[in-house]
Amino acid sequence: MHTQAGLQLDRRPLPPELWSALQARFGDRLTRTAAELDRHGHEESWHPGVPPDAVVFAESTAEVAELMRLCAQHRVPVVPFGAGTSLEGHVAAMAGGISLDLSRMTRIIDVRPEDGDCSIEAGVTREQLNTHLRDVGLFFSVDPGAPATIGGMAATRASGTNAVRYGTIRDVVLSLVAVMADGRVVRTGGRARKSAAGYDLTRLLIGSEGTLGIITELTVRLFPIPESIASAVCTFPSVQAAVECVIGLIQLAVPLARIEFLDAAAIDAVNRYSSLDNALAPTLFLEFHGSEAEVAAQVATVRDAIASHGAGELHWATRAEDRARLWKARHEALWAVNATRPGSRSWTTDVCVPISRLAECIVDTTADMQELPFRGAIVGHVGDGNFHCLLPLDPTSDAELEAAARFNDRLVRRALAMEGTCTGEHGIGHGKLGFMALEHGEGLAVMRAVKHALDPDGILNPGKVLPAG
Template sequence: MTAPAPFSRRPLPAAFVDDMRALLGDRLHLGEAMRRQHGSSEAHFEPVLPDAVAFPHSTEEVAALVRLCLAAEIPVVPFGAGTSLEGNATPVRGGLTIDLGEMSRIVEVNAQDLDCTVEAGVRREQLNAHLRDQGLFFPIDPGANATIGGMASTRASGTNAVRYGTMRDAVLSLKVVTPEGTVVRTARRARKSAAGYDLTRLMIGAEGTLGIITEICLRLHGIPEAISSAVCPFDALAGAVDTVVQAIQMGVPVARIELLDAAQMRACNAYSKLDYPEQTTLLFEFHGSERHVEEQVATVRDLAAANGGGPFRWSNLPEERTRLWKARHEAYYAAMNQRPGAVGLTTDVCVPISRLADCILETRQDLDGCAVPATIVGHVGDGNFHVVFAIDPNAPEEMHAVEALNARLVARALSMDGSCTGEHGIGLGKQSFLVDELGDAVDMMRTIKRALDPKDLFNPGKIFQL
């Protein structure tokens, strides 16, 4: 498996540990078990353990910890739920991991303004359970029950992005602890502002390299009057992709369009105990008034039929829709279940919608010639899709083959004016691809990093190397 670059670890100074204990008491952990939990992730990278793990309960405690780390020149890595896929929270230089999971307070909900403010450790599902009685919901759904702070740090998106956008669109303002240990608020609650630099979006997707997000003000949406989900199998992968492209180009406001190829459907049926046809399949969800949903459904059903789609299988009841989307969210684990003991590597590219068919079909041809089991799944409504590889950890040649295929996939996406990552971020795994994609713009990112974090203590070694 790919391992982070080695570093020279030095013990934490005794005075530094004493100061942290005085601040946190038993919320500071030095034991190996807790450190191991925060040095591993769902990514394929080798674990690297932090030297200590802290669980603050307030922004002020985070700021105090950062000031202690700055004085002792100890690296700082913020941590949410640990569900990132590119080694985004791996503490490659050791130091202190700050786990924000116990900062899980919903600060306020402004129902009339359709916004809320939450602490960074609030989980996505927790927030929606709290909002439900007020007829509101937060639509960004990356699949995992991630923390809102982690979602903002990686600019997450997910299944609803085709209609509701990504975290870039959902966040109104942030409270951030800077590398100097000061606390800044990047904006107010107004829906738009032209006041200076857009610091909010500078921090969104920065993966904790420029600041630690401790509070987030979010846009909310009213729960739609009608929600309908449907599953439609296709004779061929090309027909499914063409249906997606045509629906988007016609302006049909579908809330979710997810594609699972035949291999992924076989895996989902086995893992989630489903009985859908084992063909390339689209999952749809439609939001709106009863009449509006009916119009959307009619349009998409006609498009699907013209492209070789089979009959729509409906999931209108909430429990049926929950089961359907739960199976989609478990696609990664379903793919791994095909090969017990496998290690997963999940790719992530995004291309303009007009090039989606070419990119997916060429990728599938590559995979058909690969000995490693692989499936395609994606949020194809916005041109974003993934390949999930199930790799034998005892066969290094498989990892080499998969890394070569991944590089080929990224090169293909970039040649189509796409991106090397639609939602996973750069982390450890995509740093060379970032340079391929943005060139000299990466030097501008380095300039910003050096200006805000001259000692390179905030999540060092991520996104790019200094």
């Protein structure tokens, strides 16, 4: 059940004439060193790596277009690579070919404070953009908790800790520049906040994981840095109490910026990893944005709500350095849980369900987790019904891999039965191919038709998103 070997596709050596053309065009930005091939063949997950035949570091949209034209002529696969932080095998070169590294495309092309938007190249990270924006009083909101490139975030339809208030990457991208399989360069829209002109190519490419086109530039919405920001943490007597509190806060329409859940196992791990002393109990991390009066009103509402669910005292962080330390611990949960088992790799899976079913889903999943032969943890962007299971396993143990696969299968089927999805933000890659038919049914035929129309030779990130059929 767990092995990915059967998903590796037929691969053939790079044609010598293509290699010569790439050498002439990219010089020392074309490499076949073992270290680079290995680095570009896997990401942060447990999935076994599949290295490409070569790596090209592109520095402009024009270079990406030229590469695609060359590869299309020889029907050679191209796998886009950003920062390698994905979790479902997105960057594995299942059919060999070229890994196209976009991490050097880091130009911030234009910032327009009066319109609250900016245009950037795909290799810019959230941290880089927000550092650049600091002096103009704006920020980019999507925070998946990893040093991902924004192009990669768009390709995988990322979400993160701020989504409950500011939306996911899908909500903040206004338009894209993308290179198609044959090398054509397409701009998917302008900067208007809405449009009814034709098919929505922006949303089509967001979440396509590099299988329909390669995102090279983005125009994204920005938000004013709030006048007042306050963060808080509180513990609960049970998982159910914590999640029911979240449901209550959402139903009260409290405009929380972030609301994150960590179970006791996750708290134990981050305490050790980040030298904290949080109580070992189901815990919510919250953040409030607005004017001082708005934040005070939000806090008052939340304090009453958590008290009715048996929560402990709210512990506050208002200074920027204290808030950064608090959220740094949350963002490092994956590595913290892995550190509890030296040498482990994390099978990290996520689902998303309607908010009214969230407590039931997490409680049942917690019970399943107790049956695993190792200690896992649950963290979640619970404000929008999305949570993650972190399973630090021994990747050489068939027994542990099989146990994790059974757990994952039960989790996904539970979420789908609740009218949820097999992934709220990690994407499909090749890790969740087996659930696409179960979730989408006949919709897969439409997806395949779109894929064939845009990539008839199947050279864009083959083996991802769509199961064979």
